[in-house]
Amino acid sequence: MDCAREILIHITTTAGLVAAYAVAISSTLLRLGLRYRRRQLYWDDFWALIALIATVFVAALFLCICFVSVSESSFSITTF
Numbered sequence: 001m002d003c004a005r006e007i008l009i010h011i012t013t014t015a016g017l018v019a020a021y022a023v024a025i026s027s028t029l030l031r032l033g034l035r036y037r038r039r040q041l042y043w044d045d046f047w048a049l050i051a052l053i054a055t056v057f058v059a060a061l062f063l064c065i066c067f068v069s070v071s072e073s074s075f076s077i078t079t080f
Contacts, residue, residue: 010066014066017062018063021059024055025055025056028048028051029052031048032049032052
């Protein structure tokens with residue numbers, strides 16, 4: 001029962017963080033797209049782009065770590 005609860009907590013936490021990253025990435029892309037269409041790109045938009053690139057990198061790294069930890073835990077559960 002403990003293992004099922006840990007997996008459920010892991011899945012819900014991962015889903016919540018993925019949703020938060022998705023909102024952050026999409027809102028930044030929307031902002032940059034609108035500013036580009038209006039030809040109003042300034043220095044703050046450059047820093048928003050840098051933050052967006054960093055966020056995409058961190059989100060991808062987070063998902064890789066989550067999938068590796070899930071696959072290792074399910075592998076260890078099936079081998080015992």
